[in-house]
Amino acid sequence: NSELVASEVKSDSDYDLSSLKILNRVLLQIKDNYVEPKRIDPNKMLVYALDEIQLSIAEVVVEFDRDKDDHPKVVTVFANEKTKRFEIGKIESLWEMSFRLKEIFAFVQTNLTPDEDLDFRDIEYAAINGMLTTLDPHSTLLPPKNYEEMQTQTGGKFGGLGIVISVREGHLMVVSPIDGTPA
Numbered sequence: 001n002s003e004l005v006a007s008e009v010k011s012d013s014d015y016d017l018s019s020l021k022i023l024n025r026v027l028l029q030i031k032d033n034y035v036e037p038k039r040i041d042p043n044k045m046l047v048y049a050l051d052e053i054q055l056s057i058a059e060v061v062v063e064f065d066r067d068k069d070d071h072p073k074v075v076t077v078f079a080n081e082k083t084k085r086f087e088i089g090k091i092e093s094l095w096e097m098s099f100r101l102k103e104i105f106a107f108v109q110t111n112l113t114p115d116e117d118l119d120f121r122d123i124e125y126a127a128i129n130g131m132l133t134t135l136d137p138h139s140t141l142l143p144p145k146n147y148e149e150m151q152t153q154t155g156g157k158f159g160g161l162g163i164v165i166s167v168r169e170g171h172l173m174v175v176s177p178i179d180g181t182p183a
Contacts, residue, residue, distance in 0.1 A: 034135065036135075039134070040094065042092065048134050049128070061077075061078040063078075105127075
């Protein structure tokens with residue numbers, strides 16, 4: 001599904017960060033398919049998304065104002081010397097989290113200029129991967145160029161396992177063992 005999500009993105013100059021096209025499709029996948037729904041915590045996901053953005057994008061800094069129980073209630077976002085505070089309070093759903101990110105992303109997009117070193121998609125991918133770390137250490141979304149590199153490098157063969165795999169009818173299938181391997 002990640003290739004479908006990533007394939008909808010057009011050119012850099014046309015990209016609207018605040019539309020959350022990729023993020024909302026990921027949220028739908030989580031809502032419909034994640035195997036342990038009890039792990040889904042929109043508050044924690046928002047905090048981790050914002051934290052990953054500031055770790056990945058040098059032009060963005062995020063400060064969390066926490067309450068007495070150490071829960072963020074307000075977040076201050078700095079983007080190219082502009083500052084804005086956002087109330088985040090208690091978030092009840094993934095869609096409420098998405099709405100808060102939309103507001104924050106609109107501010108960031110207004111105050112940053114994309115260039116060869118900054119692509120707005122990188123901000124969205126950082127947010128997605130930050131929030132996915134709250135689910136488990138194995139859930140990530142690869143940007144299209146990284147996904148293509150992985151496909152090229154693995155070529156459907158996993159020598160450590162000794163198998164050739166393929167996707168058939170949407171399911172991962174073992175095609176055959178590789179000679180001279182443990183499989």
